[in-house]
Each structure stands twice: as C-alpha cells, then as structure tokens.
Amino acid sequence: MSNPAETKPLPIKVITISVVLIWLFLAAFPFLWTMWGSFKVEGDFFSRANWFNAITGPVTERQHGSPFTLAGYEGAWIEQEFWKAVINTAIVTVFVVIISLTLGTLGGYALARSGFKYTFWLLMAALVFRAMPHVTLVSGYLLPFFQLNIWGYLPTTIIVLVAINQPFTLWMLHSFFLSIPKDLDEAAMVDGCTRFQAFRLAIIPVMWPGVITTGLFSFLLAYNDFTVTSMLLSQENQTMIPQINAFLGSTQEEGKVMYAVAAVVSAIIPLFVLILFFQRQIVSGLTAGAVKG
Amino acid sequence: MARLRLKNVNKRWGSFVGVDNFDLDIADQEFLVLLGPSGCGKSTTMRMIAGLEDVTEGEILFDDTVVNDMDPKDRDISMVFQSYGLYPNLSVYENIRFPLRVRKIPKEKHDEMVMEAVRMTELEDYIHRRPAELSGGQRQRVALGRAIVRRPNIFLMDEPLSNLDAKLRVSTRAQIKNLQSKLKITTVYVTHDQIEAMTLADRVVVMNAGKIQQVGTPTDIYDNPANVFVASFIGSPAMNLVQGTLENGVFEAEGIRVEGLPLAVSGNVTLGFRAEDAEIVEGPAQISSPVYSIELLGEASMITWRLAGSLVSIKTHKEYRADIGAVVNAAVPASICHLFDTASGERIAHG
Amino acid sequence: MPHKTFLSFIWPSLVAMLLFIALPIVSVGFQSLYVEHEQVLVVGETCGPFGCTEEVSVDAAAMAALRAEQPAGQFNGLGTYTNASHLATDEIAEIFATSENFSEIRNRIMNLPFYKALIFTLSYTFIVTPLVIILGFIIAVAVNAVPAMLKGPVIFFSLIPMLVTPLVGSLVLFWMIDSRGIIGAALQSIFGDPSLSLKASPTLTWITLFVYGVWHSAPFAFVVFYAGLQTVPRDTMESAMVDGANRWERIRFVTIPYLMPLATFIALMQLMDNFRVFEPIIGFSAAASATSLSYLIYNDLRAAESPLFGSAAATSMLTIIGVIILLLPVLRQNWREFNRKT
Structure with a gap:
C-alpha cells in the first residue's frame, strides 16, 4: 500500500493528527466529564471555588467520606423513581422495534419488488412525512386522543412512534431489499412457492443484516424520543427522556441537580454499549441512504 | 412434456x-x-x-x-x-x-x-x-x-x-x-x-x-x-456490410465493384458477404483498396479495409502479410453476396 | 408484483402512516380554523353578614357541555393565522407604516413571537447545515489520513454526540457552560470577566445553540464522507498523481467532486432535521432568547391551564408549509428524474 507518492510531509502529518485529536476531545470529553462528575456532589461538579474540584471532589469527600458517591444515582433511581421510567422506556423501545420492523420489512419488500409507478409516489410521500417535525403531528393527536380517551397510555405512544418511524424504516428496508437479487425470490416462486412463501422461505433467512441495521435506528428513535413521549404519556407512564426533563423543574434545591446528572448518565450508558457492539452496522446504516439515494 | x-x-x-x-x-x-x-x-x-x-x-x-x-x-x-x-x-x-x-x-x-x-x-x-x-x-x-x-x-x-x-x-x-x-x-x-x-x-x-x-x-x-x-448479429466476425448503389446488376461503392448481381433490383442497397467466403487475390478484383489493418488470429490472418465508411474484413491463410496502407485486392464473386434494401434493412435477394 | 399482492404486503404500514401521519395533518388543518370557547360566565350572589355582593365566575358545567358539543372550539376561520401571535398581518402593516428606519423595523418584528421563532429556525437551519458539512469533511479527510489503529476509537467517540438524544446532549453541554461549570469558568478566566455568562445575552445564546447544533450533527457528515472517501476511485486518484496534481489539487479536483452527491444527501437530511430544532432550546433553557417554530407549538400545547390547540395547529400548518417549501427542490428533482426514466 505504501508508495512514494503517498508518504506525507511532516507538517501535514502534524495537522491531520491534531485535527483528529481535537475532534476526539470535543466529541468525547463532555461525556467523560459528566460521567466522572455524576459521582460527585453539586458543590464539586458546579464548584464556585475551583473547577478542579470536580475532578478531585473535596466537598464530596467532606460530605460522604470518599471522593466518589452514588448519592445522585440513589436520589434519581430510588427517591425519584427513575427506575419506573426505565421500565417504561424498555417496554416502549422493545415494542416499537418489533412492530416497526414487522411492518417495515413487509412494506419495504413490497416497495422493492413492485415495478409500478405508485411505489415512486409512496416513497416520495414517505420522504415528505419523514421531514414533518414530530411536534406538528403531536398537535394533531392531542385533541382526538383526549376525545377517544386513549391519551396517556403506553400502547398509544408505541403505535404513534411506530407510525412516525415507518417512513424511515420503509426507505431503509426498501433500499436493502433492492440489494437482494430478485432472482432469489423468483427462483422460489418458480420452485413452487406463493409470493408470501417465497418471502418467508427465501428472503427472511437472508434479510437479517439489513433488519438489524434498521432495527438499531428504530431503537434509537424510540429510545431518544422526547417530543412524542413527553406530550402523549401521563405522568406515571413517563419514559426516561421526558422524566429527565421533569427533574429539571425540581432541581432548584441544593443537590437535586445531581439527580438529573445521574439520570442523564444512566440514559447515555446503554448508548455507549450499543455503539460498542454495533458500530459497524450503525455506520453502514448511516451511509446506506447516501449510497443508494 | x-x-x-x-x-x-x-x-x-x-x-x-x-x-x-x-x-x-x-x-x-x-x-x-x-x-x-x-x-x-x-x-x-x-x-x-x-x-x-x-x-x-x-x-x-x-x-x-x-x-x-x-x-x-x-x-x-x-x-x-x-x-x-x-x-x-x-x-x-x-x-x-x-x-x-x-x-x-x-x-x-x-x-x-x-x-x-x-x-x-x-x-x-x-x-x-x-x-x-x-x-x-x-x-x-x-x-x-x-x-x-x-x-x-x-x-x-x-x-x-x-x-x-x-x-x-x-x-x-x-x-x-x-x-x-x-x-x-x-x-x-x-x-x-x-x-x-x-x-x-x-x-x-x-x-x-x-x-x-x-x-x-x-x-x-x-x-x-x-x-x-x-446479418450483423450472427457470425464471428459478423457479416461484412457495405452501403452503395446497384444498377444493371452492378454494385458500386468506394473501393468495391461487384458485377453479375440480379438485374431486377436497383437503387440504394447494402451488400453483405462473410469474411470466410471471400479471398485475397493478385491482380484486379472486386475489392481494390489500401489496407486499414492486418490482425493475426493464430489459425488465420484477417485483412481489413475501410470501404464507404464501413470496415470490411476477410480471412486468409495465416502466413499472409501486408503493410498497412498498401493496396490489396480481394475477390468477392456475386455468388457469395447478400443484398439488403438500405432504407428498410430487409433482405432483397441472394447474389 | 400484482396490485393485490403488493397491497397485502404493504397495508399495515400504509394504514399506520395514514392514521398517524396523514390524518393528524388533516386534523391539524381542521383545528387551526377553530379557537377555544370563550368562557361562559355566570353572575352569582354571595351573601354574607354585610349584604350581598355580585360575583362573576366561570360556569364549569356549561363549559363542559360546550366542550362536549364542539370539542375543537368555535369556528374562527383564518383568524388564528393572522393574529398577533402568528402572521400578525395588522402589526406588520403598522410596523412598516410607522417605523422610521430598518433597525426599528427589525427590532419590532423580532418582538412578534412567530417571526422571532421563524427567524431563529431559519438562521439555525442555514448556519448549522453548511458548517456541519464543512467540519464533517475536514474531520473525514483528517481521519482518513491517520494510522488505522486510531480510526476505530475516533469513529466510536464521534458517534456519541450524534446518537445521544438532543435533550441529553444539550444538557451535558449546558451544565458545562454554567458559570460554575468547567467551560463557563474557563471563559470567565480567559476574558477576565467574572460576570460573563453564555446564558445572559441573546446573541451568546444563539451562538451556543449553533455550536451545539454543529457538535451534534458534524459526526453524521463525518461518517458519511468518511465512508465515501473509502470508495474514491483509485484509478482517478492515481491518474491525477501521474498528471502531476499536488495534494491540494487532488482533493480539489478528484475528492470533492466525487463526494458532491454525498454532500447533497447530507444537506437534505440536515435541512430536514435542523428545521425542527426544538430539544436544545429546552436543554439549554434558552426559550427567553431563542425560540423555534417547533418550540412555539410545544409551548402552546403545554400552556398551563388548557392547551391552545388552535394556536398550536396554526403554527403547525405554517411549519408544514415551510417544510414543503424546503423540500420543493428535492421533490422537483426527483420528479424530473422520474420523468426522464419513463
């Protein structure tokens, strides 16, 4: 791979390495800082005296006898019952992912295999729907949902998130199915399958890479959602992100802000793990749309 | 069945x-x-x-x-x-x-x-x-x-x-x-x-x-x-096709003149013949034109001319040599020729 | 695939989108034509030891009956669209009639909530999007040139600001720029001004939000460009080297043209996402200095006593129109391509 034309002069090497290191710092530092700080008390994390206190934690040591404390987590998870929000988030994400993918694979497969013009219009409509700010849709839901008395429940929110997620899921799976040769399901049909059997026997066994990638993004949408969950769920059914926002209202008193910090870190950790295991799929998912239009 | x-x-x-x-x-x-x-x-x-x-x-x-x-x-x-x-x-x-x-x-x-x-x-x-x-x-x-x-x-x-x-x-x-x-x-x-x-x-x-x-x-x-x-799709190489005019049984185009074709047809026609049917000759013949290229195929040599804008090739024995640009003659008797109407592309007659 | 088979595969997805995307848009359009009922007032007498006093109060029973009968409120036509908190047609006319110079017009328009939000939304969209593309490209080119062992960790950490939800991401930064947080304190000591606060002035708040937007989205551009860089045709690159192009010229004449379609793709995605900017405003508690269209809707729906459905719906409709205008070039281009194919 190395040829004379590609060896770089020193200044360029220095510049590229420093750009990368600066970026690495910008991207990673805020999270590492907040994670570290979440084990401190407010007097250290928001130190009036010296920012260095956030690292060493003298006030924490004075209050809890050790430079690290789980007080923030205790307050958030137990006192403020953050664990309920975690369970709700788990329920919402699991169902949103499963339902989105079920509907999306069927629809995406049909869009990829039908040659008629209306597929173009459906995909364009999906693109426009994808661009709608979610809060505009929410303003359309509230009144009917109040009337029908289905506001505030988890299933309602799950279905809404599935629907909002559909345009994206359809696009993604549509372009993924286009990359599976048509020959495969046609061979199955000639061999004696109906269209649905061909989908089940020939396509389902080979579609998992695309489905996993799409599933990751469905997961992120449901997990990260604030707009829909904060407006459509009643207080007791609240998920993590709106719950964090709710903490902010009650954090004026000394110490409470650390509950929010602990909750934020709790919400970030699963994403760390997710990226750790699925980095390749996420990158390929982000670029799939770009490569295939 | x-x-x-x-x-x-x-x-x-x-x-x-x-x-x-x-x-x-x-x-x-x-x-x-x-x-x-x-x-x-x-x-x-x-x-x-x-x-x-x-x-x-x-x-x-x-x-x-x-x-x-x-x-x-x-x-x-x-x-x-x-x-x-x-x-x-x-x-x-x-x-x-x-x-x-x-x-x-x-x-x-x-x-x-x-x-x-x-x-x-x-x-x-x-x-x-x-x-x-x-x-x-x-x-x-x-x-x-x-x-x-x-x-x-x-x-x-x-x-x-x-x-x-x-x-x-x-x-x-x-x-x-x-x-x-x-x-x-x-x-x-x-x-x-x-x-x-x-x-x-x-x-x-x-x-x-x-x-x-x-x-x-x-x-x-x-x-x-x-x-x-x-004609142009079947055969390797495909049939040679030259556009020209046919009058009184004589086909003429730049560098080629074939006599003895059917008298019944006249006007703009396309003359076709297969590379393996024609042969290189000394002395006057139907094709007489400078060589465009010569390719050695192993089992044969292929001589190509440029006649009336189309490339025309003939296969000959493998020892044959000629300089590019030198005038070479080839025999294309009427019996190996196919005639097509230039406008419609349809076959008219066999030579 | 015959129409019937197509339909049998796609109907669940289609029904979901029709019920929960298309229908709500219709519902929004409908709601925007109505306003909340006026309060039904009753005059009652409270008699005490010092005689009777008349008291005006809201007749809760009558209000409930009215709401049950006409849940959307009373018909208002396009009234909501033109009132002071939306397009404010009268106010605009007055401002132009009575203002003396441009900066006065600007200041007075910035006091109208809808225009204030629109201007912030557009500024955010059209400032953050190009910066994201440029920064993403620079990072991608730099990462592409560093040793392979660095690339994995860089991509790992780059994905975090993007994948963490905006509310959480902005909170993380918000705590750091607090005057007691590390960045806030650092800025104070750099500028030697102990009262400096990024939250205090509207301009600084806007800049903070823009910086957050770039930080949040640059990884997306970076990842897409980086993937694109892996597929830059080697032949073209090598022929440029043989032709004597230097490093910069190779980027200028080979890499950038090759990545142009990706830049268009990123721009499209970013325009859509930035136009709905909303969560950072909550995360940074910035509503006093900067509001966006989405935030206005959220705020109306969150109104303390009863949600202002009509007002939220009118803003929603205007936002939807904005989205469609934004997408128009894309749709037109797709339409042309589609026509060329058939």
Missing part, C-alpha cells in the same frame, strides 16, 4: 413497448433459443412464460391451457437464473430439494430424486456445502440440478452461462446440451451470445427492439439472414 404456444403476446409499460406481437409455436422437446442484444425483450418474453411478468395482451398456452393468469408455481416449469438465485442459507443438497419440499412431494422420494439430480450435475462431492463455498461453475450446476430435480414440463434458462469464464462456459454449454437431450424436456433458453445460440439450439429466435427478426434453424439464420440486423 409440453408444447408451448405464444399467441400475439405483447408487453408494455405505459407507452414503452417491451415485447411487440410475439407469435410462436414451440414444439414438444424442442430446444429453442431466444437471441438478441440486451434490452431486446428476450428476457421479458421468458419471464412472461414463467409467470413472473404479466402479459399485457395476447395468450400463452401450455399444450391447450391458457396460463396467462396462473401463478408461477402452478405452471409446472423450472428456471435457471442468470445469478442462479441459490438459497444462501441452505446446503447444496437442500437447495436441490427445495422444490420438492414446497411442492409437498412425499418425503420418502426426496433422497432418490435429489441424488439423481446431483449425479447428473456431477455435484456428489459438494452436497453439504453452502453456495458461498462453491465456485461459479459449481453454483451454476446447483441451479441446474434444482431445475431438473422435479422433471418439469418446461425448462427456462435465463443467460445461465453469462457469469462464467470463457473456458467453463464451453464445458457447461456441452453439459446443458447433453442433459436436455437425455431429459427430453421442452427448453427455452435466453442468451445474447450468438455462439451459444448456434451450438445449442434446434431453432433460434433472433429478437431486436421487442420484435422477432427471424426464426429458423442455426444454419438457416447463418446462411440466409432475413435482414441487416440478423
């Missing part, structure tokens, strides 16, 4: 015509090749026979049954696809067994039928492998095995050799020919390679732009091309 009839079959997408009025009878046990450049409608025709594409107009009959509205699975056909369409998650054995499984053929018969197909396609050593672990030629044979395992009424093959390298193509071609004659199953075979068509077919259908250009045996099509398109 079945006879296959296509009655004025049309395929249109909006205003785009894919197949235009395709009308043909295919006899039982016949090996029919659909030949044409890409986009000529040959694959679409086959896919309509398979039921993978709707027929816009016309009828397709298997024996005496109209199958237009039948699903592919009910047509009792099997098909070999260009990219094989093997199930990547199944072993070779299971790939070949798949049609038996989904068609609910009694389980106890499966092993015997699959092993028979495995023997015929010489895949005995690979039955437990996955498609990803096979070479292109082996995958092709799995697709073939899957097609024959069930002894369908009709075999359809869509460019089955186009993904193989040249050497493998020759041997697999022979294997397909051999299998078909053993199994005696009506076969429709799509290709853009005229050598495949000539070597395999009982009859060839040459298509272009959705229309049938000519139907006939390979010899027929080679010796009597129906129009300029067929």
Whole structure:
C-alpha cells in the first residue's frame, strides 16, 4: 500500500493528527466529564471555588467520606423513581422495534419488488412525512386522543412512534431489499412457492443484516424520543427522556441537580454499549441512504 | 412434456413497448433459443412464460391451457437464473430439494430424486456445502440440478452461462446440451451470445427492439439472414456490410465493384458477404483498396479495409502479410453476396 | 408484483402512516380554523353578614357541555393565522407604516413571537447545515489520513454526540457552560470577566445553540464522507498523481467532486432535521432568547391551564408549509428524474 507518492510531509502529518485529536476531545470529553462528575456532589461538579474540584471532589469527600458517591444515582433511581421510567422506556423501545420492523420489512419488500409507478409516489410521500417535525403531528393527536380517551397510555405512544418511524424504516428496508437479487425470490416462486412463501422461505433467512441495521435506528428513535413521549404519556407512564426533563423543574434545591446528572448518565450508558457492539452496522446504516439515494 | 404456444403476446409499460406481437409455436422437446442484444425483450418474453411478468395482451398456452393468469408455481416449469438465485442459507443438497419440499412431494422420494439430480450435475462431492463455498461453475450446476430435480414440463434458462469464464462456459454449454437431450424436456433458453445460440439450439429466435427478426434453424439464420440486423448479429466476425448503389446488376461503392448481381433490383442497397467466403487475390478484383489493418488470429490472418465508411474484413491463410496502407485486392464473386434494401434493412435477394 | 399482492404486503404500514401521519395533518388543518370557547360566565350572589355582593365566575358545567358539543372550539376561520401571535398581518402593516428606519423595523418584528421563532429556525437551519458539512469533511479527510489503529476509537467517540438524544446532549453541554461549570469558568478566566455568562445575552445564546447544533450533527457528515472517501476511485486518484496534481489539487479536483452527491444527501437530511430544532432550546433553557417554530407549538400545547390547540395547529400548518417549501427542490428533482426514466 505504501508508495512514494503517498508518504506525507511532516507538517501535514502534524495537522491531520491534531485535527483528529481535537475532534476526539470535543466529541468525547463532555461525556467523560459528566460521567466522572455524576459521582460527585453539586458543590464539586458546579464548584464556585475551583473547577478542579470536580475532578478531585473535596466537598464530596467532606460530605460522604470518599471522593466518589452514588448519592445522585440513589436520589434519581430510588427517591425519584427513575427506575419506573426505565421500565417504561424498555417496554416502549422493545415494542416499537418489533412492530416497526414487522411492518417495515413487509412494506419495504413490497416497495422493492413492485415495478409500478405508485411505489415512486409512496416513497416520495414517505420522504415528505419523514421531514414533518414530530411536534406538528403531536398537535394533531392531542385533541382526538383526549376525545377517544386513549391519551396517556403506553400502547398509544408505541403505535404513534411506530407510525412516525415507518417512513424511515420503509426507505431503509426498501433500499436493502433492492440489494437482494430478485432472482432469489423468483427462483422460489418458480420452485413452487406463493409470493408470501417465497418471502418467508427465501428472503427472511437472508434479510437479517439489513433488519438489524434498521432495527438499531428504530431503537434509537424510540429510545431518544422526547417530543412524542413527553406530550402523549401521563405522568406515571413517563419514559426516561421526558422524566429527565421533569427533574429539571425540581432541581432548584441544593443537590437535586445531581439527580438529573445521574439520570442523564444512566440514559447515555446503554448508548455507549450499543455503539460498542454495533458500530459497524450503525455506520453502514448511516451511509446506506447516501449510497443508494 | 409440453408444447408451448405464444399467441400475439405483447408487453408494455405505459407507452414503452417491451415485447411487440410475439407469435410462436414451440414444439414438444424442442430446444429453442431466444437471441438478441440486451434490452431486446428476450428476457421479458421468458419471464412472461414463467409467470413472473404479466402479459399485457395476447395468450400463452401450455399444450391447450391458457396460463396467462396462473401463478408461477402452478405452471409446472423450472428456471435457471442468470445469478442462479441459490438459497444462501441452505446446503447444496437442500437447495436441490427445495422444490420438492414446497411442492409437498412425499418425503420418502426426496433422497432418490435429489441424488439423481446431483449425479447428473456431477455435484456428489459438494452436497453439504453452502453456495458461498462453491465456485461459479459449481453454483451454476446447483441451479441446474434444482431445475431438473422435479422433471418439469418446461425448462427456462435465463443467460445461465453469462457469469462464467470463457473456458467453463464451453464445458457447461456441452453439459446443458447433453442433459436436455437425455431429459427430453421442452427448453427455452435466453442468451445474447450468438455462439451459444448456434451450438445449442434446434431453432433460434433472433429478437431486436421487442420484435422477432427471424426464426429458423442455426444454419438457416447463418446462411440466409432475413435482414441487416440478423446479418450483423450472427457470425464471428459478423457479416461484412457495405452501403452503395446497384444498377444493371452492378454494385458500386468506394473501393468495391461487384458485377453479375440480379438485374431486377436497383437503387440504394447494402451488400453483405462473410469474411470466410471471400479471398485475397493478385491482380484486379472486386475489392481494390489500401489496407486499414492486418490482425493475426493464430489459425488465420484477417485483412481489413475501410470501404464507404464501413470496415470490411476477410480471412486468409495465416502466413499472409501486408503493410498497412498498401493496396490489396480481394475477390468477392456475386455468388457469395447478400443484398439488403438500405432504407428498410430487409433482405432483397441472394447474389 | 400484482396490485393485490403488493397491497397485502404493504397495508399495515400504509394504514399506520395514514392514521398517524396523514390524518393528524388533516386534523391539524381542521383545528387551526377553530379557537377555544370563550368562557361562559355566570353572575352569582354571595351573601354574607354585610349584604350581598355580585360575583362573576366561570360556569364549569356549561363549559363542559360546550366542550362536549364542539370539542375543537368555535369556528374562527383564518383568524388564528393572522393574529398577533402568528402572521400578525395588522402589526406588520403598522410596523412598516410607522417605523422610521430598518433597525426599528427589525427590532419590532423580532418582538412578534412567530417571526422571532421563524427567524431563529431559519438562521439555525442555514448556519448549522453548511458548517456541519464543512467540519464533517475536514474531520473525514483528517481521519482518513491517520494510522488505522486510531480510526476505530475516533469513529466510536464521534458517534456519541450524534446518537445521544438532543435533550441529553444539550444538557451535558449546558451544565458545562454554567458559570460554575468547567467551560463557563474557563471563559470567565480567559476574558477576565467574572460576570460573563453564555446564558445572559441573546446573541451568546444563539451562538451556543449553533455550536451545539454543529457538535451534534458534524459526526453524521463525518461518517458519511468518511465512508465515501473509502470508495474514491483509485484509478482517478492515481491518474491525477501521474498528471502531476499536488495534494491540494487532488482533493480539489478528484475528492470533492466525487463526494458532491454525498454532500447533497447530507444537506437534505440536515435541512430536514435542523428545521425542527426544538430539544436544545429546552436543554439549554434558552426559550427567553431563542425560540423555534417547533418550540412555539410545544409551548402552546403545554400552556398551563388548557392547551391552545388552535394556536398550536396554526403554527403547525405554517411549519408544514415551510417544510414543503424546503423540500420543493428535492421533490422537483426527483420528479424530473422520474420523468426522464419513463
């Protein structure tokens, strides 16, 4: 791979390495800082005296006898019952992912295999729907949902998130199915399958890479959602992100802000793990749309 | 065993015509090749026979049954696809067994039928492998095995050799020919390679732009091309074609003059002849022009002129040498010439 | 695939989108034509030891009956669209009639809530999007040139600001720029001004939000460009080297043209996402200095006593129109391509 034309002069090497290191710092530092700080008390994390206190934690040591404390987590998870929000988030994400993918694979497969013009219009409509700010849709839901008395429940929110997620899921799976040769399901049909059997026997066994990638993004949408969950769920059914926002209202008193910090870190950790295991799929998912239009 | 009839079959997408009025009878046990450049409608025709594409107009009959509205699975056909369409998650054995499984053929018969197909396609050593672990030629044979395992009424093959390298193509071609004659199953075979068509077919259908250009045996099509398109598509090298004028039985164009052609025709015509029919001569002859290039093919040499804007080539013995630019003469007697109407491209007469 | 089969595969997805995307848009359009009922007032007498006093109160029962009968409120036509908190047609006319110079017009328009939000939304969209593309490209080119062992960790950490939800991401930064947080304190000591606060001035708040937007989205551009860089045709690159192009010229004449379609793709995605900017405003508690269209809707729906459905719906409709205008070039281009194909 190395040829004379590609060896770089020193200044360029220095510049590229420093750009990368600066970026690495910008991207990673805020999270590492907040994670570290979440084990401190407010007097250290928001130190009036010296920012260095956030690292060493003298006030924490004075209050809890050790430079690290789980007080923030205790307050958030137990006192403020953050664990309920975690369970709700788990329920919402699991169902949103499963339902989105079920509907999306069927629809995406049909869009990829039908040659008629209306597929173009459906995909364009999906693109426009994808661009709608979610809060505009929410303003359309509230009144009917109040009337029908289905506001505030988890299933309602799950279905809404599935629907909002559909345009994206359809696009993604549509372009993924286009990359599976048509020959495969046609061979199955000639061999004696109906269209649905061909989908089940020939396509389902080979579609998992695309489905996993799409599933990751469905997961992120449901997990990260604030707009829909904060407006459509009643207080007791609240998920993590709106719950964090709710903490902010009650954090004026000394110490409470650390509950929010602990909750934020709790919400970030699963994403760390997710990226750790699925980095390749996420990158390929982000670029799939770009490569295939 | 079945006879296959296509009655004025049309395929249109909006205003785009894919197949235009395709009308043909295919006899039982016949090996029919659909030949044409890409986009000529040959694959679409086959896919309509398979039921993978709707027929816009016309009828397709298997024996005496109209199958237009039948699903592919009910047509009792099997098909070999260009990219094989093997199930990547199944072993070779299971790939070949798949049609038996989904068609609910009694389980106890499966092993015997699959092993028979495995023997015929010489895949005995690979039955437990996955498609990803096979070479292109082996995958092709799995697709073939899957097609024959069930002894369908009709075999359809869509460019089955186009993904193989040249050497493998020759041997697999022979294997397909051999299998078909053993199994005696009506076969429709799509290709853009005229050598495949000539070597395999009982009859060839040459298509272009959705229309049938000519139907006939390979010899027929080679010796009597129906129009300029067929003449330029069949043969290697293809037929030489020169545009010029014909008057009183004399064809004239820049660098070429042929006498003794039929008197009945006159006007703008295209003269065609095959490279192997003409020969280089000393002294005055029909072609007399500076050489454009000389290529050594191994078994022969090929001399090329540029006459009236078209390249014209003649094969001669392998020791022949000439300088590019030197004037060389060649004999093109009227008896080896074909005449086509320049405007319509249709054949007018034989020289 | 025949129409019937197509439909049998796609109907669940289609029904979901029709019910929960298309229908709500219709519902929004409908709601925007109505306003909340006026309060039904009753005059009652409360009598005490010092005589009776008349008291005006809201007749809860009558209000409930009215709401049950006409849940959307009373018909208002396009009134909501033109009132002071939306297009403010009268106010605009007055401003132009009575203002003396441009900066006065600007200041007075910035006091109208809808225009204030629109201007912030557009500024955010059209400032953040190009910066994201440029920064993403620079990072991608730099990462592409560093040793392979660095690439994995860089991509790992780059994905975090993008995948963490905006509310959480902005909170993390918000705590750091607090005057007691590390960045806030650092800025104070750099500028030697102990009262400096990024939250205090509107301009600084806007800049903070823009910086957050770039930080949040640059990884997306980076990842897409980086993937694109892996596929830059080697032949073209090598022929440029043979032709004598230097490093910069190779980027200028080979890499950038090759990545142009990706830049268009990123721009499209970013325009859509940035136009709905909303969560950072909550995360940074920036509503006093910067509001966006989405935030206005959220705020109306969150109104303390009863949600202002009509007002939220009118803003929603205007936002939807904005989205469609934004997408128009894309749709037109797709339409042309589609026509060329058929």
